Amino acid sequence: MTDALLQVDDLRVTFAVGGREVRAVDGISFTVSPGATLAIIGESGSGKTVSCRAIMGLLPTGTAIGGSARLRGTELLGLSDAELRRYRGSDLAMVFQDPARSLNPTMRVGLQITEAITTHRATRGGRQSKREAQQQAIELLRLVRIPAAERRFHEYPHQLSGGMRQRVMIAMALACRPKLLIADEATTALDVTTQAQIMELLLELQEELGMALIMISHDLGLAASYADEVIVMYAGKIVEQAPAAGLFGAGGAVRMRYTRALLDAIPHLERPAHTLLPVVTGRPPDPTALPPGCSFAPRCQYAEDDCRAKVPALAEHVPGHRWACWHPCENGAAPHD
Amino acid sequence: MALVQQIQLQQGEPGARGRARRVTGSPALRMVGRRLLAVIPVLIGVSFLTFAIMSTLPNNTAQAILGLSASPAAVAQLNHSLGLDRPFWVQYWSWLINVLHGNFGTAVQGQSVNHELAIYVPTTLALLVYALVVSLALAIIVATLAARRPNGIADRINLTVSMLGLSTAPYAFAFLLIIIFAVKLGWFPVLSGPVTGPASFFRNLTLPAASIGFGLFAIYSRLLRADLVEQMQREDYIVTAKAKGVAPWRVLIRHALRNSLFNLITVIALNLGGLVGAVAIIETVFQVQGIGNDLITGISNHDLPLIQGITLVFALVTVAGNLLADILYAVLDPRIRYGSSTS
Amino acid sequence: MAAPLPDVTLLGALPPLPSLVNARRLRAQRLGRALRLWVPAGILILMLAMCFVLPLVASLPSPTKGDIIVNNEPPFSPGHWLGTDMQGVDIFSKLVYGGQVAFEIGAAVTAIGIAIGGTLGIIAGYFGGSVDAVISRVLDILIAFPALVLALVIAQGLGGSEIHVIWALSVFGIPAVGRVTRGATLTIRGLPFMVAAKLSGTRGWRIIARHVVPNIIPTIVTFSLLGVGIVIILEGALDFLGYGIPPPTASWGNMISNGQQILSAQPEYVLIPSIALLVTVASLNMLGDALRERWSTQ
Ligand SMILES: Nc1ncnc2c1ncn2[C@@H]1O[C@H](COP(=O)(O)OP(=O)(O)O)[C@@H](O)[C@H]1O
Ligand SMILES: [Mg+2]
Numbered sequence: 001m002t003d004a005l006l007q008v009d010d011l012r013v014t015f016a017v018g019g020r021e022v023r024a025v026d027g028i029s030f031t032v033s034p035g036a037t038l039a040i041i042g043e044s045g046s047g048k049t050v051s052c053r054a055i056m057g058l059l060p061t062g063t064a065i066g067g068s069a070r071l072r073g074t075e076l077l078g079l080s081d082a083e084l085r086r087y088r089g090s091d092l093a094m095v096f097q098d099p100a101r102s103l104n105p106t107m108r109v110g111l112q113i114t115e116a117i118t119t120h121r122a123t124r125g126g127r128q129s130k131r132e133a134q135q136q137a138i139e140l141l142r143l144v145r146i147p148a149a150e151r152r153f154h155e156y157p158h159q160l161s162g163g164m165r166q167r168v169m170i171a172m173a174l175a176c177r178p179k180l181l182i183a184d185e186a187t188t189a190l191d192v193t194t195q196a197q198i199m200e201l202l203l204e205l206q207e208e209l210g211m212a213l214i215m216i217s218h219d220l221g222l223a224a225s226y227a228d229e230v231i232v233m234y235a236g237k238i239v240e241q242a243p244a245a246g247l248f249g250a251g252g253a254v255r256m257r258y259t260r261a262l263l264d265a266i267p268h269l270e271r272p273a274h275t276l277l278p279v280v281t282g283r284p285p286d287p288t289a290l291p292p293g294c295s296f297a298p299r300c301q302y303a304e305d306d307c308r309a310k311v312p313a314l315a316e317h318v319p320g321h322r323w324a325c326w327h328p329c330e331n332g333a334a335p336h337d
Numbered sequence: 338m339a340l341v342q343q344i345q346l347q348q349g350e351p352g353a354r355g356r357a358r359r360v361t362g363s364p365a366l367r368m369v370g371r372r373l374l375a376v377i378p379v380l381i382g383v384s385f386l387t388f389a390i391m392s393t394l395p396n397n398t399a400q401a402i403l404g405l406s407a408s409p410a411a412v413a414q415l416n417h418s419l420g421l422d423r424p425f426w427v428q429y430w431s432w433l434i435n436v437l438h439g440n441f442g443t444a445v446q447g448q449s450v451n452h453e454l455a456i457y458v459p460t461t462l463a464l465l466v467y468a469l470v471v472s473l474a475l476a477i478i479v480a481t482l483a484a485r486r487p488n489g490i491a492d493r494i495n496l497t498v499s500m501l502g503l504s505t506a507p508y509a510f511a512f513l514l515i516i517i518f519a520v521k522l523g524w525f526p527v528l529s530g531p532v533t534g535p536a537s538f539f540r541n542l543t544l545p546a547a548s549i550g551f552g553l554f555a556i557y558s559r560l561l562r563a564d565l566v567e568q569m570q571r572e573d574y575i576v577t578a579k580a581k582g583v584a585p586w587r588v589l590i591r592h593a594l595r596n597s598l599f600n601l602i603t604v605i606a607l608n609l610g611g612l613v614g615a616v617a618i619i620e621t622v623f624q625v626q627g628i629g630n631d632l633i634t635g636i637s638n639h640d641l642p643l644i645q646g647i648t649l650v651f652a653l654v655t656v657a658g659n660l661l662a663d664i665l666y667a668v669l670d671p672r673i674r675y676g677s678s679t680s
Numbered sequence: 681m682a683a684p685l686p687d688v689t690l691l692g693a694l695p696p697l698p699s700l701v702n703a704r705r706l707r708a709q710r711l712g713r714a715l716r717l718w719v720p721a722g723i724l725i726l727m728l729a730m731c732f733v734l735p736l737v738a739s740l741p742s743p744t745k746g747d748i749i750v751n752n753e754p755p756f757s758p759g760h761w762l763g764t765d766m767q768g769v770d771i772f773s774k775l776v777y778g779g780q781v782a783f784e785i786g787a788a789v790t791a792i793g794i795a796i797g798g799t800l801g802i803i804a805g806y807f808g809g810s811v812d813a814v815i816s817r818v819l820d821i822l823i824a825f826p827a828l829v830l831a832l833v834i835a836q837g838l839g840g841s842e843i844h845v846i847w848a849l850s851v852f853g854i855p856a857v858g859r860v861t862r863g864a865t866l867t868i869r870g871l872p873f874m875v876a877a878k879l880s881g882t883r884g885w886r887i888i889a890r891h892v893v894p895n896i897i898p899t900i901v902t903f904s905l906l907g908v909g910i911v912i913i914l915e916g917a918l919d920f921l922g923y924g925i926p927p928p929t930a931s932w933g934n935m936i937s938n939g940q941q942i943l944s945a946q947p948e949y950v951l952i953p954s955i956a957l958l959v960t961v962a963s964l965n966m967l968g969d970a971l972r973e974r975w976s977t978q
Contacts, residue, residue, distance in 0.1 A: 169577070
């Protein structure tokens with residue numbers, strides 16, 4: 001797999017908080033090929049954001065990070081901040097969850113975009129004048145379909161709507177034409193119509209610019225409709241990993257009980273009206289005190305004694321399809337049958 | 338004395354950030370107008386309070402002027418001619434009318450309070466501005482260096498120095514400065530002479546300004562450092578800037594510092610009221626010829642017109658400082674400048 | 681796009697991964713937290729014991745009357761380990777009895793501040809509306825007013841004595857505690873359990889006693905510690921300006937004020953009480969910081 005754009009191996013992230021150890025990410029591995037779309041799914045707190053920030057080098061100093069993350073063969077973990085900055089914003093870019101808080105409130109949006117352009121100008125075709133950078137920024141605003149881009153360039157974040165702000169964030173991320181864009185719940189904070197628009201925009205731009213996309217979400221439905229490959233995370237671990245078609249398509253089958261529970265929580269059109277939506281009951285475990293066996297066992301209605309005693313390994317049971325479960329669903333059958 | 342407000346802000350009083358939110362939603366000009374109107378009741382309240390307290394306390398002004406051997410009749414006579422035997426609201430009213438006409442009255446020793454203020458106010462203002470500007474500039478530099486690496490060496494030194502500054506009585510620190518810089522090294526005079534030009538300004542006001550400024554520096558640098566570190570760790574727009582590949586010190590200065598300054602401005606303004614106490618003591622220690630020193634003399638003479646005049650000036654400084662902070666806020670923070678309702 | 685096939689084919693239990701965090705670092709973190717709390721607490725306990733217990737168990741020389749023959753003894757003289765002052769009074773005794781005054785006044789002013797200012801702050805924060813407007817305006821004026829000036833005027837009018845100093849400094853303590861309490865009350869007023877308590881029809885005063893007071897106690901305690909420090913500094917200022925404790929009585933402010941007269945010859949007369957003041961106030965501040973750190977991470 002030498003043609004992989006990003007290869008992550010056994011990534012682990014641990015925080016030390018108040019004398020206790022928080023294992024936020026506990027040994028995850030995955031690969032992203034150029035131009036592909038990978039979806040990472042999981043409840044809030046499962047370690048999705050931390051994984052991506054670890055790759056980008058955006059975690060607080062003092063965080064313990066282990067494993068490896070290679071961008072086209074270059075190891076990113078362990079690089080100094082100065083070395084990592086060459087990739088950050090140029091080859092790797094990120095769009096965040098909350099556009100209202102992710103833009104500096106006291107800086108004009110145009111300036112925030114030109115900052116992204118000029119930061120990497122030394123490595124990208126020499127110096128540019130301020131005017132050129134401004135021209136590029138306005139073009140970026142047009143690229144993300146912001147009307148009246150010249151005027152918006154001079155406005156402050158609070159003068160824009162939520163969807164507009166997220167478009168600005170995307171423009172900023174695209175400033176240096178990254179090879180890989182990480183969208184960390186980029187649509188979660190937006191209303192439903194805007195969500196769809198932003199999602200469409202991201203996929204169009206991905207096509208247009210030929211970049212790879214890691215799409216983080218807690219919404220399995222989004223992943224099902226947009227991703228090539230899906231990873232399901234729970235309590236810092238990958239619990240199931242398969243091509244989207246292998247999970248949701250006609251011949252697909254969900255195996256891991258947690259994925260099944262997430263899938264059942266999505267409203268279906270064919271479900272009779274007014275039936276109660278099944279939800280995943282309970283809360284994710286405390287990352288400072290993980291249970292000894294499978295982390296999902298305390299919430300799993302199919303858990304047996306071995307689940308509570310031993311951690312199931314993530315193994316490739318079917319070609320291309322990996323899961324970590326002692327008692328998986330039989331060929332994706334709904335559990336209630 | 339100036340520390341209270343700092344603590345209140347640390348304690349989560351919805352001060353700094355809350356204030357920004359409160360004024361959000363009204364265009365800047367209207368906001369300034371409203372603030373100006375709110376100033377008047379505070380000034381009236383402060384002067385009324387001084388009058389009320391002075392009049393409930395045993396009044397021995399006439400006795401103080403005439404000496405202990407004066408006959409009760411002579412004291413009563415003088416009290417009458419000074420108007421001190423009238424009910425206090427009558428006295429207050431006539432004082433207020435006079436002040437509105439620009440006349441602060443006559444002090445016990447016979448000199449005009451207007452004249453007294455004209456001589457002493459500039460020195461005190463110079464001292465205040467000197468202390469404020471230098472401590473603020475140092476605090477911004479030091480806090481930024483400290484926030485670059487929390488728990489690093491610069492940060493630890495800063496935390497220790499500012500804890501000292503926070504815990505040192507300004508008058509005790511003044512004596513330490515006198516022992517070292519005036520007695521041992523002889524760089525500055527022990528007692529400050531009149532300020533006549535730039536050279537005498539530095540010679541006479543540097544030690545007093547340092548005595549006041551140490552505490553201010555401690556407050557400002559602690560607050561700024563805490564705010565910067567919190568922003569660098571918590572705020573999403575900082576992560577955005579880092580994700581763009583912007584260098585850490587650039588993130589700190591362009592993105593975090595700018596936003597932290599808003600909070601600092603509020604603290605400075607809130608602090609001005611408490612600062613007055615420190616100014617009065619330090620002016621007494623160094624015998625600076627300013628209104629703080631004059632006020633202490635006035636209090637010992639039970640000199641109501643003088644106390645009233647100076648208190649009003651101090652209250653004005655406080656209120657003007659707060660107003661200035663609000664205006665600066667409006668000028669610097671686009672959310673207020675553009676009068677938007679979204680945050 | 682196919683995922684790379686890892687070598688994991690055996691279906692076994694996963695061994696626990698080794699910890700990435702250095703155990704030494706975790707221990708150092710815990711130790712640092714404990715030290716930040718117990719070092720200032722220990723110093724304060726020592727200071728309190730020195731001021732209040734020592735005079736009971738040991739016979740100290742008088743803090744007011746001295747023997748003029750042994751005046752101006754330097755520190756570490758026999759019988760006077762911190763030396764004597766111009767009148768031959770033992771400096772250590774003065775420090776001990778002056779410390780009593782400082783702690784008493786600090787505690788009393790803070791207690792008055794909590795009783796009056798705290799009540800006003802809770803009422804303003806809890807009931808809001810016009811009640812809040814009136815109380816806040818009064819507190820605003822008191823805070824805009826140069827507190828030390830007011831304290832001086834009152835102390836001068838009442839005449840010097842410990843109880844008068846306490847009243848004078850309360851002018852400063854009451855609005856400060858009032859504002860802090862109001863802020864804390866406002867913060868918890870919107871929390872879900874408060875809304876729940878109100879919806880369940882509990883009476884206002886019961887909610888205040890059961891829910892508001894217990895929740896603002898941490899804020900008040902940390903603020904009080906810092907407040908005691910500020911009051912001690914202010915008390916020294918009153919003494920220093922001649923409106924505090926009348927002179928023959930020992931107090932740290934009086935010691936500094938007296939020492940000022942022979943500053944160049946005997947700087948230690950000013951330095952010794954100043955250091956005592958600094959150590960006390962710094963310990964109070966650091967203890968407050970440490971408690972806030974504990975309570976805010978809970
Ligand atoms: N800076 C940090 N310090 C300590 N714990 C953290 C930190 N950041 C995240 N965590 C913890 O790591 C876990 C994973 O968080 P995160 O990756 O943000 O979840 P999500 O899947 O919702 O993005 C959570 O339990 C969170 O509490
Ligand atoms: Mg997240």
